[in-house]
Amino acid sequence: xxxxxxxxxxxxxxxxxxxxxxxxxxxxxxxxxxxxxxxxxxxxxxxxxxxxxxxxxxxxxxxxxxxxxxxxxxxxxxxxxxxxxxxxxxxxxxxxxxxxxxxxxxxxxxxxxxxxxxxxxxxxxxxxxxxxxxxxxxxxxxxxxxxxxxxxxxxxxxxxxxxxxxxxxxxxxxxxxxxxxxxxxxxxxxxxxxxxxxxxxxxxxxxxxxxxxxxxxxxxxxxxxxxxxxxxxxxxxxxxxxxxxxxxxxxxxxxxxxxxxxxxxxxxxxxxxxxxxxxxxxxxxxxxxxxxxxxxxxxxxxxxxxxxxxxxxxxxxxxxxxxxxxxxxxxxxxxx
Ligand code: ACO
Numbered sequence: 167x168x169x170x171x172x173x174x175x176x177x178x179x180x181x182x183x184x185x186x187x188x189x190x191x192x193x194x195x196x197x198x199x200x201x202x203x204x205x206x207x208x209x210x211x212x213x214x215x216x217x218x219x220x221x222x223x224x225x226x227x228x229x230x231x232x233x234x235x236x237x238x239x240x241x242x243x244x245x246x247x248x249x250x251x252x253x254x255x256x257x258x259x260x261x262x263x264x265x266x267x268x269x270x271x272x273x274x275x276x277x278x279x280x281x282x283x284x285x286x287x288x289x290x291x292x293x294x295x296x297x298x299x300x301x302x303x304x305x306x307x308x309x310x311x312x313x314x315x316x317x318x319x320x321x322x323x324x325x326x327x328x329x330x331x332x333x334x335x336x337x338x339x340x341x342x343x344x345x346x347x348x349x350x351x352x353x354x355x356x357x358x359x360x361x362x363x364x365x366x367x368x369x370x371x372x373x374x375x376x377x378x379x380x381x382x383x384x385x386x387x388x389x390x391x392x393x394x395x396x397x398x399x400x401x402x403x404x405x406x407x408x409x410x411x412x413x414x415x416x417x418x419x420x421x422x423x424x425x426x427x428x429x430x431x432x433x434x435x436x437x438x439x440x441x442x443x444x445x446x447x448x449x450x451x452x453x454x455x456x457x458x459x460x461x462x463x464x465x466x467x468x469x470x471x472x473x474x475x476x477x478x479x480x481x482x483x484x485x486x487x488x489x490x491x492x493x494x495x496x497x498x499x500x501x502x
Contacts, residue, residue, distance in 0.1 A: 168339045169346025170292040170303075171502045173237070175468040176230025178223050179210040179331040179455060184312075189326055194319040200326050205431025209329030209456030211312035219253030221262040223332035224308030227464070228263065235336035237302065239267035244300035245274040246291055248283030248307045248460035250490070251314060252276065255367070259308065280362075281427045281489020282352070283307055283460030285497050288337070288485070289350040295339035302339075307460035308332035314364065316387035324388050327430070329456030333464025345480070345500040349414035351406050352495040358398070361391040362490040399433045399488040403496075404440045407486055410496040416482070421447070421498070423476045427487030428452035428462040437486070449475060463487060477501055 185208045186197035200206050212218040224247060232239060247260035254262075260274030279286040287305045294300040311328035315321060340346065365385040367374035379385075403426070411418060424447055426434045431452050438448045449470045458465060463485050471477035481501050488494035 167341065167343050168296055169342050170288075170295050170337050171340045171342070171346045172335055172499065173338050174231045174234030174336040175464065175471060176227040176234060176334040177332065177465045177468040178226035178230070179329070180212045180218060180223065182211050182213050184209055184211050186326070192317055193322050193325065195322050195326055203430070203432070204327055205450065205452050206327060206456045207453045210331060212310050212330050218310060219259070219262070220249045220251050220308040220310050220332070221247070221253050221259040221266065223310065223330065224259060224263045224306040224334065225266040227308065227332035227334035228267065228304055228306050231304065231334035231336045237336055239269055241302050242269070242272050242304050244291070244294055244303045245272055246277060246287045246303065246305045247274065248277040248279065248287040248305070249309055250278060250280045250283070250459055251309045251311055263306065279460070279489070279493045280491060281429060281457070281459050281462070282487045282491065282493035282495050284463040285350065285485060285487055285495040286352060286493070288347060288497055289352055291337050292347045292350065295337070300339070303337045304334065305337055305464070306332060306334045307462070307464050309459045309461050311459070314387065316382070316384065318382070320384065321387050323392050324390050327457045329458050331455055331458040331461045331465055333461045333468055335464055335467070340502065342502060345502045348416070348498040348500055349410050350495065350497040351410040351413060353406065354491050354493045356491065358492040361394050361492070362388070364388045395488070396430065396433060398492065399429065400436045400440070402488055402494050403433070403437045403486050406494055406496045407441065407484065410484070410498055414498045416498070418443070420482055421484045422481045423470060424448045424484045424486065425463055425466050425470055425476070426485070427489065428455065428466060429457050429489070459489065
């Protein structure tokens with residue numbers, strides 16, 4: 167049976183380190199508040215002078231993943247790019263990154279599912295592989311949040327959590343059994359779209375950028391009802407975990423490591439407590455990178471493998487995420 171197997175991973179963050187102390191200098195916050203409420207100590211933001219889009223960060227992570235897989239870009243027959251912060255309105259980052267990889271006809275698809283983008287991307291890659299539409303897929307999550315954040319005290323709840331970065335996976339269809347992507351469970355509820363969104367520019371308006379609006383109008387920046395998203399995450403992430411375990415027909419005790427979306431360390435700790443998971447079964451790197459949205463799971467997976475926390479044949483990882491949309495989901499992967 168054809169299964170989707172991870173052949174290589176990659177990660178990239180821009181060199182510009184921004185600590186919580188740096189943020190104290192530009193808005194009313196404190197290192198103590200950020201660490202206590204989120205677990206974040208620092209994040210990387212692209213240089214404000216440079217011209218760096220999500221596809222540039224994705225390109226760097228993609229090159230690493232290709233090297234790790236022993237593939238060249240020409241080996242790819244499908245590209246999926248997950249981002250909420252595309253370089254430009256259109257075309258999508260998948261096309262832009264494919265051109266940077268030197269490709270000129272490989273199909274490329276963008277996914278706009280925010281923090282759940284990686285899970286939707288992996289499930290999509292799997293569907294393409296299982297239906298024979300693709301064999302070697304590059305899945306990238308990449309975000310440049312920093313150029314779109316409200317860096318005044320008004321936006322502090324959102325601005326302190328987001329970091330820029332990218333993660334990439336090379337995924338291949340292999341005839342095998344009992345390993346690869348075992349199951350995915352995906353959900354969306356657009357009734358809560360306004361609990362986390364950036365409203366402008368908006369095609370639903372007569373002018374996408376309404377004339378006369380100041381550039382610091384709050385609608386140009388992400389706004390979030392943090393406490394309500396937090397509560398939804400704590401309730402829905404364990405629920406979707408049970409769903410995906412049932413789909414795969416395995417028990418939680420068979421999961422060796424959870425690599426969750428890195429939105430808030432407290433969310434992942436509450437998730438672990440609810441499911442009675444030992445602390446060392448949950449991988450965290452939010453302290454170094456903040457929330458890199460679609461990049462966060464592939465970036466965390468890359469580090470977990472690098473650190474020897476997962477990646478051995480037969481080991482099973484659970485991915486789980488919730489984000490804007492609302493979107494949420496989980497998937498289970500077993501290494502070949
Ligand atoms: N520094 C200092 N004080 C702050 C900051 C800050 N950066 N941000 C908010 N505060 C203040 C608030 O003004 C409030 O003050 P008040 O009590 O005087 O009114 C107080 O801190 C508490 O604010 P809350 O919003 O209730 O703080 P909370 O503990 O909920 O933490 C946070 C906020 C970190 C945003 C949390 O709600 C959270 O992580 N929510 C979920 C985020 C998430 O998972 N998002 C989805 C993924 S992102 C995506 O999909 C794009």
